[in-house]
Amino acid sequence: MGTRRLQRRSTGVAVVEFSLAFIPYFAMLSVLCDASWSIFAKATLQFAVRSAVRQGITITGTQATAAGETLTQMVKDTVQHSALGLLNGTSGRAYIQVHYLAQDSSSSTGVTDVSTQANGNSPGNIMEVSVNSYPVGALLPRIYSLFMPVDKSPAMVSAFAADRIEPSNDVPSIGSAP
Amino acid sequence: MFWKKSKPGQRGSLLILTTIMVPVFLVPLIGLGIDATVCYIVQAELSAAVDGSALGAGRLLSTSANTTDIATEFLNANFRVGQGGFWGAYSLVPTISVSTGTTKTVTVTATASVPLIFMRILGQKSAPVAATATATRRDARVELVIDRSGSMNNSDGEGSTVIQDLVTYAQGFTEQFTEGYDELGLVAFSGSAVVGYPTTPWPASLSATASGGPDTSFYSGGTTDMVHQIGRITAGGATAMGDALAIAYVELQKAHMRDLAANGADTRTNAIVLFTDGVPSSVVTYLNRNSNSVISGTSSCTYPVDTATPTNPIYGAVFMDGSPIYSSGSGFYQLKSINGSNTSQWYMANPVDNAGAGTDTSPPTTPSPAGCKSSGWSSLSNLSKIPSYDKYGYGLGPNGSGYQLSALVNNPNGKTSVYNGTAFNTSSKTNYYQWGLAAWDEVDQVAQAIRTDANYANRSGDTSPMPITIYTVGYTGNGGTDYGLLEKIANIQGCSVNSISCYTDTQQAGIYIQASNKTALANAFSVIATAILRLSH
Amino acid sequence: MRRTSRSGGAYIELALLTLVLVPLMLGVISCGLNMHLQLQTVQLARDAGHMFAEYIDFTLLGNQQVLAAIGNTLGLSTTAGSGTAVVILSNVRYVDVSACTLAGKVDAHGNPSGCTNYGNWVFSTRIVIGNSSIRSSNLGTPPTSIVTSNGTIAITDQVTNANDVASVTGINPWNSTTDTGLPSGQVVYVAEASAKGFHMPPFSAGTNTYAQVYF
Numbered sequence: 001m002g003t004r005r006l007q008r009r010s011t012g013v014a015v016v017e018f019s020l021a022f023i024p025y026f027a028m029l030s031v032l033c034d035a036s037w038s039i040f041a042k043a044t045l046q047f048a049v050r051s052a053v054r055q056g057i058t059i060t061g062t063q064a065t066a067a068g069e070t071l072t073q074m075v076k077d078t079v080q081h082s083a084l085g086l087l088n089g090t091s092g093r094a095y096i097q098v099h100y101l102a103q104d105s106s107s108s109t110g111v112t113d114v115s116t117q118a119n120g121n122s123p124g125n126i127m128e129v130s131v132n133s134y135p136v137g138a139l140l141p142r143i144y145s146l147f148m149p150v151d152k153s154p155a156m157v158s159a160f161a162a163d164r165i166e167p168s169n170d171v172p173s174i175g176s177a178p
Numbered sequence: 179m180f181w182k183k184s185k186p187g188q189r190g191s192l193l194i195l196t197t198i199m200v201p202v203f204l205v206p207l208i209g210l211g212i213d214a215t216v217c218y219i220v221q222a223e224l225s226a227a228v229d230g231s232a233l234g235a236g237r238l239l240s241t242s243a244n245t246t247d248i249a250t251e252f253l254n255a256n257f258r259v260g261q262g263g264f265w266g267a268y269s270l271v272p273t274i275s276v277s278t279g280t281t282k283t284v285t286v287t288a289t290a291s292v293p294l295i296f297m298r299i300l301g302q303k304s305a306p307v308a309a310t311a312t313a314t315r316r317d318a319r320v321e322l323v324i325d326r327s328g329s330m331n332n333s334d335g336e337g338s339t340v341i342q343d344l345v346t347y348a349q350g351f352t353e354q355f356t357e358g359y360d361e362l363g364l365v366a367f368s369g370s371a372v373v374g375y376p377t378t379p380w381p382a383s384l385s386a387t388a389s390g391g392p393d394t395s396f397y398s399g400g401t402t403d404m405v406h407q408i409g410r411i412t413a414g415g416a417t418a419m420g421d422a423l424a425i426a427y428v429e430l431q432k433a434h435m436r437d438l439a440a441n442g443a444d445t446r447t448n449a450i451v452l453f454t455d456g457v458p459s460s461v462v463t464y465l466n467r468n469s470n471s472v473i474s475g476t477s478s479c480t481y482p483v484d485t486a487t488p489t490n491p492i493y494g495a496v497f498m499d500g501s502p503i504y505s506s507g508s509g510f511y512q513l514k515s516i517n518g519s520n521t522s523q524w525y526m527a528n529p530v531d532n533a534g535a536g537t538d539t540s541p542p543t544t545p546s547p548a549g550c551k552s553s554g555w556s557s558l559s560n561l562s563k564i565p566s567y568d569k570y571g572y573g574l575g576p577n578g579s580g581y582q583l584s585a586l587v588n589n590p591n592g593k594t595s596v597y598n599g600t601a602f603n604t605s606s607k608t609n610y611y612q613w614g615l616a617a618w619d620e621v622d623q624v625a626q627a628i629r630t631d632a633n634y635a636n637r638s639g640d641t642s643p644m645p646i647t648i649y650t651v652g653y654t655g656n657g658g659t660d661y662g663l664l665e666k667i668a669n670i671q672g673c674s675v676n677s678i679s680c681y682t683d684t685q686q687a688g689i690y691i692q693a694s695n696k697t698a699l700a701n702a703f704s705v706i707a708t709a710i711l712r713l714s715h
Numbered sequence: 716m717r718r719t720s721r722s723g724g725a726y727i728e729l730a731l732l733t734l735v736l737v738p739l740m741l742g743v744i745s746c747g748l749n750m751h752l753q754l755q756t757v758q759l760a761r762d763a764g765h766m767f768a769e770y771i772d773f774t775l776l777g778n779q780q781v782l783a784a785i786g787n788t789l790g791l792s793t794t795a796g797s798g799t800a801v802v803i804l805s806n807v808r809y810v811d812v813s814a815c816t817l818a819g820k821v822d823a824h825g826n827p828s829g830c831t832n833y834g835n836w837v838f839s840t841r842i843v844i845g846n847s848s849i850r851s852s853n854l855g856t857p858p859t860s861i862v863t864s865n866g867t868i869a870i871t872d873q874v875t876n877a878n879d880v881a882s883v884t885g886i887n888p889w890n891s892t893t894d895t896g897l898p899s900g901q902v903v904y905v906a907e908a909s910a911k912g913f914h915m916p917p918f919s920a921g922t923n924t925y926a927q928v929y930f
Binding site: 018021022025029032033035036037039040043044046047050054061103104110123124166171 | 191192199203204207208210211212214215218219221222225671689695697698701704705708709
């Protein structure tokens with residue numbers, strides 16, 4: 001009688017052991033997981049804004065008319081396409097900003113933001129494409145304690161790229177920026 | 179017996195779990211994080227390398243350099259296979275193609291392979307990355323037309339004068355072209371215009387002869403090269419924009435005919451780059467023109483009507499004073515003759531001679547017509563009317579909507595147009611407002627002739643019209659300029675001023691840049707240079 | 716006997732796995748962060764260099780702020796001497812006979828005379844943005860006394876000042892015998908960027924990242 005009780009207890013202990021051991025194991029896995037994912041996400045966003053700038057500075061008015069879109073729209077489309085699905089949909093698009101900057105010695109910094117002006121995208125101005133405060137959500141939410149709610153707060157990442165708009169006689173319409 | 183069977187299963191559970199997880203979960207995820215980022219890095223490096231290669235080689239298209247070799251050198255210098263920072267990338271394969279012709283293009287494409295670290299566990303040993311870039315360049319023929327009126331001596335607000343800044347930026351502009359391949363010329367204008375470069379033949383002929391015009395030695399380092407000539411420019415006098423454009427057109431045609439004779443064909447792009455800080459205030463005209471003499475019958479001039487072949491032409495300029503809307507002026511001044519002692523350099527340094535006139539490129543008038551005052555008429559009542567043509571035969575009346583397209587910016591009198599509602603009337607010969615309209619129209623008419631190459635029919639031996647693009651820069655800091663005029667003559671796309679369209683889509687479209695300060699001025703020149711050369715990716 | 720050896724088995728496995736997983740985890744994090752810094756450095760060098768080669772003036776604060784935005788993760792600051800990254804922009808030219816002529820260092824026959832840098836690459840422009848103590852340029856550093864406020868170096872200094880010599884590899888100047896190389900009078904635009912790396916020994920030593928592009 002006493003032997004059986006001992007055996008049953010040892011069974012339960014092994015399961016509990018496993019559960020206890022699994023928690024730090026799982027924590028390490030989830031750190032690996034989240035770290036890899038956020039590195040990948042940030043690199044992808046960086047690549048996406050770079051591709052968009054690279055293409056955006058050479059877009060001509062003819063191309064914009066053929067696509068039926070304005071310059072800012074086409075640039076944001078390129079960011080979304082290059083971001084491997086991270087920035088899909090209207091909510092994803094809301095993180096993308098396109099700024100136009102003109103050289104202007106009347107400004108104290110020598111540069112003025114002309115994104116809201118109709119000729120903001122004149123050749124020679126700088127186009128800056130950015131993804132601002134994009135939340136890279138945790139793949140595996142963090143459980144600090146059984147008594148606290150699960151921590152799903154994301155890390156905020158940003159990515160920027162900029163270049164000078166190429167000279168052209170065929171300038172597209174700027175659209176609504178930033 | 180349940181627990182007996184399960185005992186062996188409890189051993190090694192974490193290890194078994196891990197063994198399953200590694201290929202299914204861990205490696206792909208870490209592979210995504212690490213390997214994908216390595217690929218992004220190498221792709222970014224390759225992209226930077228081809229961009230550098232295309233732009234670096236693109237600058238050298240149409241020079242003596244072997245573009246393919248230079249592009250390969252740049253590419254290898256930027257993407258150093260085997261060195262640290264390149265993550266073991268190997269097998270860099272460049273493909274460089276250069277296409278020649280009037281528009282030269284270099285396209286640099288490169289692929290490389292990146293060894294993967296984690297994904298090779300799953301069998302994927304390497305990944306390819308690729309990048310491509312293109313640069314284009316065209317052989318150019320550019321006539322730089324520079325306003326050196328008196329207002330250019332004003333301060334630029336940053337410790338220098340506008341003319342000093344302009345000289346610096348114009349010299350920088352010439353450096354962006356390639357000596358020996360591109361052709362550059364210079365026209366400077368005050369009360370009238372002078373050819374600043376090339377300095378010979380001098381006097382520069384006013385017909386499209388096959389000599390003179392912009393040439394490829396503009397940066398030769400000699401004391402009369404274009405850079406030095408620009409440095410000789412000093413400011414003073416009025417703004418004879420129409421005269422300047424007319425001479426610039428002649429200069430381009432001379433170079434065109436010269437190259438056509440030498441090479442059998444001429445496919446360069448032609449451009450006129452006009453810089454001004456004001457509004458046209460001088461009309462250069464031919465008073466006693468055979469078919470349209472405006473010398474009044476009551477004047478005591480000996481040669482009131484010239485012969486059909488100009489024998490005693492009275493060329494001169496009518497100057498308006500102040501800023502639009504003009505209400506006063508200095509009258510008519512016969513332009514100074516050119517002779518061997520007053521060289522091109524002398525005129526560059528002396529914008530206003532002692533008669534108050536600018537410089538002239540017409541043959542000397544001998545004898546000075548008696549009774550037609552050689553120094554000038556301050557009163558225009560000796561004229562019967564405002565002439566219908568300028569010195570070269572361009573109309574002084576409106577071309578289409580004409581002066582209604584005038585739009586002034588920064589005008590000190592608060593005016594927005596040179597036009598106040600009163601139409602052009604040639605009989606109002608003493609009314610400087612009317613001469614202001616004539617001056618405006620002269621520029622418009624000349625620019626129209628340039629964009630349509632109206633003189634093509636008169637160039638015997640020429641096989642096709644010359645496409646010429648006009649680029650304009652308007653500096654607004656010196657009493658304002660007329661952006662309506664400058665946009666119209668550049669024929670900018672979508673041009674519309676005062677709700678009137680000023681764009682013709684069958685003609686070359688140029689660029690108009692408004693500059694209000696020194697930095698914007700520098701930027702304007704560099705934007706126009708790269709637009710002419712079409713250096714792009 | 717069997718019972719005691721079974722209990723605690725999971726912990727032993729965990730200990731063994733931890734020995735593997737923790738270094739893996741820390742390695743991934745530090746390596747990944749460093750790689751990300753490297754990616755940003757490459758893109759910063761490319762963007763800065765391309766804009767520089769298209770005549771954007773980086774002595775103006777506004778343009779430097781654009782670079783600071785691109786390099787924000789790297790800690791590029793527009794205040795000289797602060798921040799954890801640096802961007803070095805240079806123009807280099809090869810001093811040949813025409814360069815000596817421009818400076819007036821030729822004799823009556825047009826041969827170089829007093830043109831001490833003849834045959835060398837020299838700097839004609841140098842602009843530094845950010846913290847110059849992070850890393851110095853691979854090409855060399857011209858003395859700050861000869862660099863003017865808009866970044867340019869006078870032609871006389873270029874052809875005579877020995878401290879202005881640059882060390883350029885990979886681009887050959889013009890060789891009239893073989894008809895190859897960079898023609899006379901052309902400048903090469905060089906952009907270099909460097910940032911402080913992520914420091915977590917022994918996985919990452921905190922080496923500075925570096926990228927260089929010739930335009």
